[in-house]
Amino acid sequence: MSNKQKETIPKRKLGKTTIDITPIGQGVMQFAGGTTFMKFMYPALTDEQSNNIVKTALDNGINWFDTAEAYGFGLSEEKLSKGLKAANVDDKDVIIATKWMPMMRRAKSIKKTIQNRIKHLEPYSIDLHQIHMPYSFSSFQKQFDAMAEILDEGHIKSIGISNFSAKQMIKAHDILSEKGLVLASNQVNYSLIKRKIERNGVLDAAKELGVTIISWSPLQSGILSGKYHKDEQLFNALPYARKMRSKKQIRDSQDLINTLDSVADSHKATIAQIALNWLVNYHGDTVVAIPGATKASQAESNGKAMSINLTKTELNEIEEKSSMFI
Numbered sequence: 377m378s379n380k381q382k383e384t385i386p387k388r389k390l391g392k393t394t395i396d397i398t399p400i401g402q403g404v405m406q407f408a409g410g411t412t413f414m415k416f417m418y419p420a421l422t423d424e425q426s427n428n429i430v431k432t433a434l435d436n437g438i439n440w441f442d443t444a445e446a447y448g449f450g451l452s453e454e455k456l457s458k459g460l461k462a463a464n465v466d467d468k469d470v471i472i473a474t475k476w477m478p479m480m481r482r483a484k485s486i487k488k489t490i491q492n493r494i495k496h497l498e499p500y501s502i503d504l505h506q507i508h509m510p511y512s513f514s515s516f517q518k519q520f521d522a523m524a525e526i527l528d529e530g531h532i533k534s535i536g537i538s539n540f541s542a543k544q545m546i547k548a549h550d551i552l553s554e555k556g557l558v559l560a561s562n563q564v565n566y567s568l569i570k571r572k573i574e575r576n577g578v579l580d581a582a583k584e585l586g587v588t589i590i591s592w593s594p595l596q597s598g599i600l601s602g603k604y605h606k607d608e609q610l611f612n613a614l615p616y617a618r619k620m621r622s623k624k625q626i627r628d629s630q631d632l633i634n635t636l637d638s639v640a641d642s643h644k645a646t647i648a649q650i651a652l653n654w655l656v657n658y659h660g661d662t663v664v665a666i667p668g669a670t671k672a673s674q675a676e677s678n679g680k681a682m683s684i685n686l687t688k689t690e691l692n693e694i695e696e697k698s699s700m701f702i
């Protein structure tokens with residue numbers, strides 16, 4: 377994609393910050409494949425493979441990447457930085473989101489670990505630092521005090537959360553608001569077959585507060601590409617950790633996949649591209665998505681999904697077919 381074509385992809389503000397992001401970012405949890413708990417889901421990627429994914433994502437218009445401390449304890453962050461350096465990207469031309477792991481930890485670890493995040497990602501700055509889940513031993517007040525401090529010290533540019541309920545998100549927003557700061561985003565599982573945030577108040581609260589919803593597993597680990605519906609052997613070859621629960625999801629989503637397939641045909645697109653495009657357009661600018669990739673061809677296809685224009689009728693037809701998943 378030429379620079380001119382990239383400019384035609386409309387960017388959005390990340391929450392009420394001044395940070396501009398494309399509707400689709402690149403998730404790089406897979407860069408920690410083969411290590412820690414990730415080895416039960418994804419194989420290791422060589423630097424050549426991960427560099428290729430980073431470059432391909434950028435070449436196809438994606439301007440931001442999502443990683444985390446928990447993804448290989450710095451390995452995913454390091455490989456992301458390596459990939460960006462190999463692609464000759466300037467810090468000012470890319471947006472980086474990472475996360476602090478709160479499990480079994482207190483808020484003081486936010487300040488203690490930020491230097492590790494910086495070291496793994498350098499020379500790239502942290503545009504968004506997220507609390508990975510609402511499970512720290514410390515109160516929200518203490519966690520956001522610490523996040524506000526590292527923001528004030530210039531280590532991060534904005535603050536986000538992940539896997540927070542509506543009530544917890546409102547609390548996070550209010551604590552930051554009292555400090556004159558904004559809550560940029562809440563990263564949650566949201567896809568055409570996981571629409572719980574539409575009934576549990578998370579999406580409504582995000583719209584109300586101007587918080588961006590970052591959808592993790594937007595393809596539900598590849599199920600929404602339709603490849604497992606077409607090829608049972610491919611599904612059987614998956615590691616056990618990825619097969620759990622998926623069999624039912626595949627069975628229940630056959631009708632939806634058929635609809636996505638026919639919409640895809642009329643746009644010369646793929647099922648996965650239509651599923652991603654719906655996700656980042658159906659709710660206006662509120663929802664963005666970070667599909668992961670194990671191959672550069674997936675990053676290319678997922679980036680290109682931003683250029684499809686679904687009609688109102690198509691958006692509504694897909695909504696209706698997937699409404700059983702709300």
Ligand SMILES: NC(=O)c1ccc[n+]([C@@H]2O[C@H](COP(=O)([O-])OP(=O)(O)OC[C@H]3O[C@@H](n4cnc5c(N)ncnc54)[C@H](OP(=O)(O)O)[C@@H]3O)[C@@H](O)[C@H]2O)c1
Nearest residue numbers: 403404405592593594595596597598601648667668670674
């Ligand atoms: N905040 C959180 O708690 C949390 C939790 C999970 C993930 N995340 C973030 O969200 C990102 C995405 O989540 P995810 O990776 O779990 O789920 P996902 O994006 O729904 O699925 C990614 C997987 O689907 C397959 N895939 C991707 N694009 C494809 C395409 N165009 N066609 C066919 N298959 C395709 C690939 O696996 P195969 O090649 O193996 O099929 C890829 O690894 C992660 O990288 C991470 O940054 C956050």
